[in-house]
Amino acid sequence: MADDKKHKTLTTGDRTIPPEGAKMIAIYIMGREYMVPETLTIMKAVEYAGYSYVRGCGCRGGICGACGTFYRYIGDYRLRSGLACQTVAEPNMVIMQLPFFPANRPGYDLDDFTGSPHEELRRLYPEVFKCVGCGTCTRTCPMDIDVMDYIALMKRGDLKGAALKSFDCVMCGLCASRCPAQITQFMAAQFVRRAYGKYILPKAGHLEKRVEEVKSGKYEKLLDGLMAMKQEDVKKLYVEREREPDLAEPGKWMPKETNNL
Numbered sequence: 001m002a003d004d005k006k007h008k009t010l011t012t013g014d015r016t017i018p019p020e021g022a023k024m025i026a027i028y029i030m031g032r033e034y035m036v037p038e039t040l041t042i043m044k045a046v047e048y049a050g051y052s053y054v055r056g057c058g059c060r061g062g063i064c065g066a067c068g069t070f071y072r073y074i075g076d077y078r079l080r081s082g083l084a085c086q087t088v089a090e091p092n093m094v095i096m097q098l099p100f101f102p103a104n105r106p107g108y109d110l111d112d113f114t115g116s117p118h119e120e121l122r123r124l125y126p127e128v129f130k131c132v133g134c135g136t137c138t139r140t141c142p143m144d145i146d147v148m149d150y151i152a153l154m155k156r157g158d159l160k161g162a163a164l165k166s167f168d169c170v171m172c173g174l175c176a177s178r179c180p181a182q183i184t185q186f187m188a189a190q191f192v193r194r195a196y197g198k199y200i201l202p203k204a205g206h207l208e209k210r211v212e213e214v215k216s217g218k219y220e221k222l223l224d225g226l227m228a229m230k231q232e233d234v235k236k237l238y239v240e241r242e243r244e245p246d247l248a249e250p251g252k253w254m255p256k257e258t259n260n261l
């Protein structure tokens with residue numbers, strides 16, 4: 001347990017200025033004890049302790065998945081997981097951020113499938129079909145995704161279900177790091193979402209139309225005009241642009257100026 005007399009407060013690398021009288025807590029980063037102000041995220045606590053991130057940190061907003069982290073509390077056998085930028089550091093946390101996880105990343109070309117998307121999944125990620133249903137991946141996922149369930153949907157051939165269920169995955173790799181069947185769930189799920197988008201989801205007619213318009217050069221003149229403008233004028237144009245209201249009903253709102261649509 002932390003004893004304030006024994007521990008030196010570190011401030012190197014600090015990007016956080018704790019308020020006067022902030023309570024300091026002991027945490028353990030890669031096995032070494034540090035005193036940090038309470039209420040910081042693990043990421044900020046690690047920086048407060050003097051480390052600087054070169055990798056393993058991206059958006060700081062729970063989106064990029066770069067900061068998957070494992071931790072235990074002293075005296076508690078349970079291994080827990082979270083994103084370092086989203087999980088608040090608590091007293092007696094023993095923390096290890098996963099810097100990288102080597103994933104199975106077979107090459108494939110979505111335009112060159114030899115079988116159905118499900119057969120391609122079987123060819124590229126045969127390990128998916130070895131899932132033993134232990135549920136460790138689901139318990140590990142910091143995004144609260146039912147990973148085991150999307151793997152089960154993949155096995156069953158319900159690629160739409162697997163694509164939708166895995167949609168919030170941030171590719172942190174924590175699930176794969178604990179899978180006894182050595183499945184790289186997040187890469188298989190990425191493949192499934194791509195295959196779903198290309199082969200299963202109905203084509204969006206309006207998107208095809210727009211792609212044709214772009215290819216036909218409809219916007220070239222407009223883009224040339226923008227490229228010729230001064231930077232300040234482009235910024236002004238952007239700031240003064242007509243914006244879609246936040247609560248507009250989908251598909252109902254149209255701008256007043258429609259010449260450039």
Ligand code: SF4
Nearest residue numbers: 141169170172173175
């Ligand atoms: S499914 Fe796996 S890789 Fe995706 S967010 Fe959850 S734990 Fe991370």
Ligand code: SF4
Nearest residue numbers: 131132134135137179
């Ligand atoms: S951890 Fe692996 S074996 Fe266990 S349920 Fe998840 S995918 Fe299946």
Ligand code: FES
Nearest residue numbers: 058059060065085
């Ligand atoms: S830094 Fe991007 S999810 Fe944590």
